[in-house]
Amino acid sequence: MDVIVVGGGLMGTAAAYFLARRGVRVTLIERNRVGTGATVASFGNIRRTGRYLPQLPLAHRSRALWGEAEKMLGRDVEFRATGHVRLVFEEESLADMRAYVEAARPWGLDLEELGPEEIRARFPGLGPDAIAASFSPRDGCGNPRLIAPAFADAARRLGAEIVEEVAVGEIVRTGAGFEVTTSKGVFAAERLLNTAGAWGARIAARFGEEVPLVARGPQMGVTEPLPHRILPVVGIWTRQKSDGYLRQVERGNIVFGGAAERTEVPLDPGHAKADPTRLPAQLRAIVRLLPALAKVTVIRTWSGCEGYVADMLPIIGASGTTAGLFHAFGFCGHGFQLGPGVGDVMAELIATGATETPLHDFRIGRFAAAA
Structure with a gap:
């Protein structure tokens, strides 16, 4: 071997x-x-x-390899180039976003800045209070x-x-x-x-x-199925701890995470558990991104053991x-x-x-x- x-x-x-x-x-x-x-x-x-x-x-x-994955591996791994949008709600975060956009350009990453009207027009319902966003059209999600x-x-x-x-x-x-x-x-x-x-x-x-x-566990959750829209992956530029993010899968469920401290995980046996007390903060964060989720049912939460x-x-x-x-x-x-x-x-x-x-x-x- x-x-x-x-x-x-x-x-x-x-x-x-x-x-x-x-x-x-x-x-x-x-x-x-x-x-x-x-x-x-x-x-x-x-x-x-x-x-x-x-x-x-x-x-x-x-x-580039994600784009070739289905042909390369012989099956659909649900890679979808839905785009990736990060919303901005504070002026200090807008400055952070613009600084990153400028710094990333020589590294081959071109991000589009969207103003409030563009966000509303292109992604209705997202971040109604957002003052700006970055958009990366070729990024997305996979299963x-x-x-x-x-x-x-x-x-x-x-x-x-x-x-x-x-x-x-x-x-x-x-x-x-x-x-x-x-x-x-x-x-x-x-x-x-x-x-x-x-x-x-x-x-x-x-x-x-x-x-x-150190080993820590993130907390993720998923909602009941909703009418399917072609949403980008949604995140946020912020210096706060309210860094929620979400995406919609093709069957309609919204998968979400962020806005919760990662829990410590003992490596033996390495089983990470979701903490229900952290869920309200996550829900507040994702409702800010997509207010239509305010009355949606969460059907499952989970965690996993990651190395930091x-x-x-x-x-x-x-x-x-x-x-x-x-x-x-x-x-x-x-x-x-x-x-x-x-x-x-x-x-x-x-x-x-x-x-x-x-x-x-x-x-x-x-x-x-x-x-």
Whole structure:
């Protein structure tokens, strides 16, 4: 075997697929079922607006792959380029939005500024009190329940081995590469890719690479079905904690999140639960974005275990201590859009030793340098 991938969320399954597409022999190991961790708990936002600027090349690469996903994977993963609008309600937030728009343009992200009349005309019912908005027409959303299984199945068709529901024990460096001891046997390969999400820091620490990461759970919810409108994904520019966001799925339900502190999640067993006391603040935030939701019934809430790095940037790239070891974890709740691009970049890096997509700011060694 050439590569073992530990962790079967979106990052891991995408990497397995792109590795297999390059002819690399790959085994993916997942302790549960693929895509049932942080990926399935995601809001499903495919957003480039507001990203850390040096992350935009990776986000652009990933957006292109989202557009190819149905053809590439052989099934509809419900990627829809509905556009992404972020509403502005305060003057200070308008200044923040305009500063970001100007800063992002050299990085290849062109955002349209909408005034109040344009918002009303193009998106009736959205943010009646908004004073402005940014609009990114090529962004949108995808289905978090479909994407990782689709990548895993496509990887399997290309010859990848997908091992699910397996407990992982020791992970050690050997003279020939790496050995991973599991409840289903010992797997060996020349290289190892750590895509273990909130558990990724534990794997890195085994090789002398400490990452300041905590596990937290976002809170998401979904309403009863409503008459379907082609809404963009809706968010907000704000310095407040009322950062709600929402989108409508094709069956009519409104999926929403934000406006609630993320809860701490113990990694053992790593089960995150929604907190009903946080729901009223979320509902106030989304009603501000779309007042028509004021009398709508919420039918379900949920959470998931995500890894948050101290500087809110992910770990992506080669190990700083161990040849043949690679990392892609700690996406701080912002990884869904990046997933296909991360998988493609890691496959390129592992297979060729280099990638044109800049990853310097996401290197794991940044914490050792600061120590």
